[in-house]
Amino acid sequence: MAGSGKVHMRNTGNTVLSVEDLVVEFALSKKIAVQAVSGISFDLIQGETLSIVGESGCGKSTLGKAILSLLPVTSGSVMFAGSDMTKIDKEAVRNLRPQMQMIFQDPISSLDPRYTVRQLVSEPLEIWSRGSAEEQSVKVDELLNSVGIDPAIAGDRKAYEFSGGQCQRISIARSLALEPKLLICDEPVSALDVSIQAQILNLLQDMKERYGLTMVFISHDLSVVKAVSTRILVMYLGKVCEIATPDSLYDSPKHHYTYALVSSVPIPDPSKKVSRVILEGEPPSPVDPPSGCRFRTRCPAATELCATEEPQLRDMGGGNYVACHHPRD
Amino acid sequence: MKFKQLGIFSKASVIWLCLVIFMVVFGQWIPLPQPTNFDIDAMGVGLFDSLKHPLGTDSNGYDLLSNVILGARPSMLISLISVGIGGLIGSTLGIISAYKRGKLDYVVNTLFNIVLSVPALVLGLALVAVLATNPDPNIEVPTSRRVVVIILSLTIVIIPVLGRIARGATLSWSNREFVVAARSMGMKDSQIIMKHIVPNVLPAIYAVAFLAIGVVIVVEGSLSLLGVGIVDGVSWGSMIARVRGDLEYAPHSMIVPVVVLALTVIACNQLGDVLRSQLDSREGRL
Numbered sequence: 194m195a196g197s198g199k200v201h202m203r204n205t206g207n208t209v210l211s212v213e214d215l216v217v218e219f220a221l222s223k224k225i226a227v228q229a230v231s232g233i234s235f236d237l238i239q240g241e242t243l244s245i246v247g248e249s250g251c252g253k254s255t256l257g258k259a260i261l262s263l264l265p266v267t268s269g270s271v272m273f274a275g276s277d278m279t280k281i282d283k284e285a286v287r288n289l290r291p292q293m294q295m296i297f298q299d300p301i302s303s304l305d306p307r308y309t310v311r312q313l314v315s316e317p318l319e320i321w322s323r324g325s326a327e328e329q330s331v332k333v334d335e336l337l338n339s340v341g342i343d344p345a346i347a348g349d350r351k352a353y354e355f356s357g358g359q360c361q362r363i364s365i366a367r368s369l370a371l372e373p374k375l376l377i378c379d380e381p382v383s384a385l386d387v388s389i390q391a392q393i394l395n396l397l398q399d400m401k402e403r404y405g406l407t408m409v410f411i412s413h414d415l416s417v418v419k420a421v422s423t424r425i426l427v428m429y430l431g432k433v434c435e436i437a438t439p440d441s442l443y444d445s446p447k448h449h450y451t452y453a454l455v456s457s458v459p460i461p462d463p464s465k466k467v468s469r470v471i472l473e474g475e476p477p478s479p480v481d482p483p484s485g486c487r488f489r490t491r492c493p494a495a496t497e498l499c500a501t502e503e504p505q506l507r508d509m510g511g512g513n514y515v516a517c518h519h520p521r522d
Numbered sequence: 523m524k525f526k527q528l529g530i531f532s533k534a535s536v537i538w539l540c541l542v543i544f545m546v547v548f549g550q551w552i553p554l555p556q557p558t559n560f561d562i563d564a565m566g567v568g569l570f571d572s573l574k575h576p577l578g579t580d581s582n583g584y585d586l587l588s589n590v591i592l593g594a595r596p597s598m599l600i601s602l603i604s605v606g607i608g609g610l611i612g613s614t615l616g617i618i619s620a621y622k623r624g625k626l627d628y629v630v631n632t633l634f635n636i637v638l639s640v641p642a643l644v645l646g647l648a649l650v651a652v653l654a655t656n657p658d659p660n661i662e663v664p665t666s667r668r669v670v671v672i673i674l675s676l677t678i679v680i681i682p683v684l685g686r687i688a689r690g691a692t693l694s695w696s697n698r699e700f701v702v703a704a705r706s707m708g709m710k711d712s713q714i715i716m717k718h719i720v721p722n723v724l725p726a727i728y729a730v731a732f733l734a735i736g737v738v739i740v741v742e743g744s745l746s747l748l749g750v751g752i753v754d755g756v757s758w759g760s761m762i763a764r765v766r767g768d769l770e771y772a773p774h775s776m777i778v779p780v781v782v783l784a785l786t787v788i789a790c791n792q793l794g795d796v797l798r799s800q801l802d803s804r805e806g807r808l
Contacts, residue, residue, distance in 0.1 A: 258702075287708045291708055295703065297702070299699055303698075303702075303703050305722070316707065320708055320709050
């Protein structure tokens with residue numbers, strides 16, 4: 194599954210974000226570098242939600258940060274609003290930032306404990322001098338109301354006085370203050386209780402409709418992404434395994450890794466017998482990834498071919514693209 | 523944190539430091555005998571033996587109380603100035619290098635380590651020997667020049683101490699998601715440092731700076747004891763230095779300045795600890 198290739202890219206007129214052959218390397222020493230993201234391509238059409246799933250350490254969060262130029266990109270391109278984020282200078286990137294915002298995994302750590310909720314939410318407005326002080330204050334109240342936080346009660350308290358779910362609401366309000374086009378959610382619910390997860394997911398859906406957002410939703414939890422995604426991209430060790438619509442991904446996963454992931458989703462019904470595919474072994478070290486298909490060391494269908502040749506993404510029909518030499522039927 | 527909530531030791535520390543500050547600010551207006559007035563009628567007066575000299579006198583007949591009160595200003599000012607300037611330079615270097623990382627961080631950190639590896643006393647002695655001595659031994663080096671050199675050497679000692687604290691705290695705070703969030707909102711690095719890094723790093727610096735004040739008072743005293751401090755002037759360190767030969771027949775003349783020095787250092791340490799535990803509890807809430 195080491196998929197490279199771009200057959201899944203669509204050339205429509207209203208592409209918001211287009212990532213091609215993105216590589217992000219971290220130097221471990223002068224000689225050794227780890228490729229956290231190695232040659233990922235995808236595009237995102239206005240109003241879509243692309244979910245990126247994969248196990249811990251597969252490069253999901255790195256990918257999210259690289260898209261926003263929060264990390265140095267080794268090679269590849271990130272086209273957003275008509276410019277390649279990886280080629281333009283720092284100030285030009287900064288000027289694009291209001292159009293792309295991010296929500297982080299740890300809601301409490303993403304809010305500075307020294308500031309009040311009102312100060313935190315108005316911060317982006319102040320950076321970009323949007324409106325007068327009164328206009329900003331009206332906007333902050335409106336944002337807080339829209340995420341279900343009462344500005345009269347909560348506005349002047351500090352962020353650490355709130356629970357994780359409330360903090361996540363506050364950071365959603367903050368990220369929407371500049372009315373971005375693109376919102377990248379990096380595991381926005383994985384630090385929250387299951388009951389709160391649903392609330393936050395609903396809130397994100399509401400906000401998406403209200404503000405016409407295009408979203409990238411990063412998660413390790415397939416049951417979470419099912420409800421929110423237009424397309425799902427499955428990653429393994431920095432490569433794409435499969436890109437598909439949620440229905441086709443859940444009903445007929447083509448990649449053996451996706452199949453194992455989907456079968457691991459718990460079904461809250463004790464009467465149902467589930468057949469689980471348990472993957473053997475640990476993911477290989479990204480410092481020294483396997484040759485050919487990166488998943489072959491744990492794949493039940495691996496052959497000689499998988500070790501020598503890297504599979505390219507191919508169209509399996511029904512909006513399903515898979516990078517595998519021996520896809521499932 | 524309110525004064526009432528403090529423990530008994532911390533309360534005592536606050537009171538003692540207030541007293542010291544009072545001595546520093548108003549000492550010169552308190553009607554006292556001249557601190558270096560050679561009183562031939564009252565040499566080696568014991569503790570509480572005389573109304574005229576409540577804390578007694580040393581073997582020169584110098585009044586210990588007036589030395590303690592008037593010595594507070596040079597001692598405290600030397601340590602406050604050197605911790606202040608050294609802390610400012612050190613934290614600025616530490617915060618910027620830790621935030622920027624890379625080569626700058628490597629260079630700054632190496633410099634910190636080099637300075638830290640030189641013992642404070644050796645550095646002080648060396649600097650005084652080079653900068654505050656006169657080739658002609660008959661010409662006295664003015665005390666003011668010595669004071670400047672002592673402040674300079676103590677500042678150099680403090681820079682890496684507080685610099686490393688600032689660097690460490692910045693390294694941990696700048697990895698927080700709110701700093702990444704601020705960048706993703708388009709905040710400039712200088713704004714991020716001023717709005718999000720400095721306010722969070724400051725408590726750690728304050729806490730260690732308090733401890734450092736205590737250490738610096740002791741180092742200044744040690745320099746005096748070694749004869750390179752403000753020997754002929756009035757300071758707590760020079761009091762100790764002056765009577766170091768008299769321990770046998772006038773022990774109180776040594777005990778008085780040592781106790782004053784020790785109380786001040788302990789009070790600074792105590793308040794530094796209180797500040798640090800305050801910092802920890804707020805960390806625990808995160």
